Amino acid sequence: MSAQATQPTRESVSENLLAFLERRIKSAVAPDVDLFEAGMVSSLFALELVVHVEKAFGVTIGGPDLRLDNFRTVEAMTALVLRLSEAPGA
Amino acid sequence: MPDQATADPAAAPENTGPENTAPENTAPENPAPGNSAPGFAAPDFADQEIAAVEIVGVRTVDLAPEPAWPGADAADLAGLVTELIGDQAGAWDLDGHIPREIVRELGRAGVLCAQAPAAHGGLGLSNVDAGELTAHVGALCSSTRSLMTSQGMAAWTVERFGDDAQRAEYLGRLTAGETAGVAFSEPGAGSDLSGMATRIETEGDSVVVTGQKVWVTGAAYADLLVVFGRVGEGAGAVLVPTDAPGVTVTRVPDPLGCRAAGHADVLLDGVRLPADHVLAGAGLPLEWLVTSALTYGRLSVAWGCVGILRGCLAETTRHARTRQQFGRPLADHQLVARHLAELHVAERAATALCAEAARGRDAGGPEHVSAAVTAKHFAAGAAVRGAASAVQVLASAGARDGHPVARAHRDAKLMEIIEGSTEIGQLLLADHALAVWS
């Protein structure tokens, strides 16, 4: 996929995630909104979100990174993706 | 409870309970009536060319039910399973046990968690190929298939939530002959897992697990249990050896179906383990943890239901061709033929939904999460209806415990309860439909 061809930028990751969320939540989301506190994430959707992040950016999110704090906001997910894509072997 | 004798977990619980001798089923002349299809293979479809369907307009996929796993090793798996199960599934069902050696053998061959990565000793099958293998086993023996579902869920949970060291350790063991069960349910937490009360508490470099789990498939055979419970404000999963002090495994006596799958209640009385038994993802919201495991389990159960339908097709078509009433084969009576047609459609449709979810999982897309619920929901209902009509077609010939269609009838019903009941599936799917369509 094209995701791995170029190093993702903060803007490209954030835009992708906001679009994915908007498609599913049916309204625009701000990058700093706590999605879980806002009750926007059902149990199935939480898993879809993790899988989407992995697929869209070609990263693998291992056990230690599967923490709620990494997924609370678009900003947090963006930071996670950028960190994982910089990691050696990513 | 009849089987408190099994309170010592080290005492090979499945061999001690008198409750499984099934005294009413001792007819020695034919312990497995009608179980004459030891080498069950998916039938040759005369209409294979119409089984190629367009999936979401992207690619054309052949949904013929032949196992399609690559390489001779994998192709041998179906043969190996067929050989190991032989014509014993009916007898195991009556007896309530699969011989421990058979379980070990299946585990050592990697069949029980066939998707586990090759790097950790697994077969590394794709979800599509593992699904076909699951259906193959499901057609022969739903109890054995249940063990695959549990072992696969355990392996997937370790792969998903474990760190590198945990993956190496536990996937290595699960692909080398040890077996595992997965424990979510509790007396107060069935459909509503938020009622889970089991606690996983760290004390220095130990962890202490306290709680009560019920209906854990495979627990009576298991070396390890993946136990879900509360970790602080969130949830976590911990690997508990069944021989650890404080673990008591008590068989569920006389389950309605999948009788040899070793369902058991598990008491965890302050079980103290090294802290590294807790999988690394601990602290996540409960739904995250369980949804990941359940998504695996749903797809596996759905393939198992495809197997039940295939087993019923094999039995009903053979019987309808050979049994004569009113001067002609049953199949020539249109009301009987209708059962065959509906079974055929059910098997094809369930296979298509399973294949779609499995391909989605192989492709790594988020769609596979709801697709697994869809496949499980449809396949379980179809298996229940299909097995009931198979009993109808066989009539008295299939109306005996241990007969493949009688087993199918009982086994299928439980598929509407596990990994999220029919009703819970409907709630999830309604949510999904609203999110996607409204």
Ligand SMILES: Cc1cc2nc3c(=O)[nH]c(=O)nc-3n(C[C@H](O)[C@H](O)[C@H](O)COP(=O)(O)OP(=O)(O)OC[C@H]3O[C@@H](n4cnc5c(N)ncnc54)[C@H](O)[C@@H]3O)c2cc1C
């Ligand atoms: C064969 C078998 C194998 C199993 N294996 C395992 C295993 O390996 N590990 C494990 O942890 N557990 C296992 N279980 C337990 C299983 O997960 C639970 O039985 C299941 O989650 C349902 O819970 P319950 O039986 O307590 O039913 P309940 O939750 O009490 O439900 C009773 C009925 O009410 C309905 N219901 C409940 N809530 C709602 C609602 N909100 N809306 C509409 N209807 C609702 C249910 O659909 C059901 O029909 C197994 C069970 C079976 C039968």
